[in-house]
Amino acid sequence: MTAPLLKVDNVGKRFGGFVALEGINLDVARGERLGLIGPNGSGKSTLVNCLCGTLRNEIGSVSFEGRALDGLPAHQRTRLGMARSFQLPRPFASLTIADNLRVPLLYTVKARSGITHAGADLDARCHDLLALVGLESKATKRPRDLTQVEMRKLExxxxxxxxxxxxxxxxxxxxxxxxxxxxxxxxxxxxxxRGVTIVLIEHIM
Structure with missing residues (x-):
C-alpha cells in the first residue's frame, strides 16, 4: 500500500484551557482532492496552522512524504513542497499582479533550490500562473483593481x-x-x- 503524502496522527491543540483540536487523524493520498467542511469555530483554520507550521500541536504528529514535521517551522515545510492560501488575501498593494507572483517565484523557489529563475524563465512561469487563474488581462493592474473572486485567484x-x-x-x-x-x-x-494534491478547508455546507 502506498504511503500517504500527508499523514495526521492524533493531533491536538489547546489554547490554555480551551481545546481547539482533539484526536484529529487524516491520511491524504498523493494526487487526491480532499474537502474538510465544518462551521465557523470548529477548528479548521487551527488545523491548517498546525499542518503548515504556523502553530505547534502539543499532541500527535504530522508527517509529509514519510518525514515527521513536528517542530519544523513553516518556511521549511514550504521548501518540502507544502503550500497554503489564506482566507484573507494580503497581496503587496503597491505591486502589479504580475509582480505579486514574481516575488514568491524569486524567493520561495530560491529558498528551496538555492537558485533563482533566469529572467525569461521567471516571466514564462509568471505568465503560466496568470493564465492558470485567468488573470492575464490583469497583469499590470494593482490588487485594488481586482474583484473579490479575482483576489482569491491571485492568492x-x-x-x-x-x-x-x-x-x-x-x-x-x-x-x-x-x-x-x-x-x-x-x-x-x-x-x-497538474499533479498538485488539494486539501480544501471550507465552512460552506
Whole structure:
C-alpha cells in the first residue's frame, strides 16, 4: 500500500484551557482532492496552522512524504513542497499582479533550490500562473483593481508559485457567489490535474 503524502496522527491543540483540536487523524493520498467542511469555530483554520507550521500541536504528529514535521517551522515545510492560501488575501498593494507572483517565484523557489529563475524563465512561469487563474488581462493592474473572486485567484496563484506538491486552501470560497464558487472549484480541479494534491478547508455546507 502506498504511503500517504500527508499523514495526521492524533493531533491536538489547546489554547490554555480551551481545546481547539482533539484526536484529529487524516491520511491524504498523493494526487487526491480532499474537502474538510465544518462551521465557523470548529477548528479548521487551527488545523491548517498546525499542518503548515504556523502553530505547534502539543499532541500527535504530522508527517509529509514519510518525514515527521513536528517542530519544523513553516518556511521549511514550504521548501518540502507544502503550500497554503489564506482566507484573507494580503497581496503587496503597491505591486502589479504580475509582480505579486514574481516575488514568491524569486524567493520561495530560491529558498528551496538555492537558485533563482533566469529572467525569461521567471516571466514564462509568471505568465503560466496568470493564465492558470485567468488573470492575464490583469497583469499590470494593482490588487485594488481586482474583484473579490479575482483576489482569491491571485492568492491561489501565489501559493502555486512555490511549485507545491500539496496545496491547502483555507476557505478560498468564503463570501463568494455561487458562480464565483464554481470558478474557484474549477480552478482547484485544474491545479489538481497538474499533479498538485488539494486539501480544501471550507465552512460552506
Amino acid at each position: 491561489l496563484a501565489r501559493a502555486m508559485a512555490s511549485d507545491p506538491k500539496l496545496l491547502i486552501a483555507d476557505e478560498a470560497m468564503a463570501g463568494l457567489s455561487q458562480s464565483e464558487v464554481n470558478d474557484i472549484v474549477a480552478l482547484l480541479i485544474r491545479m489538481n490535474e
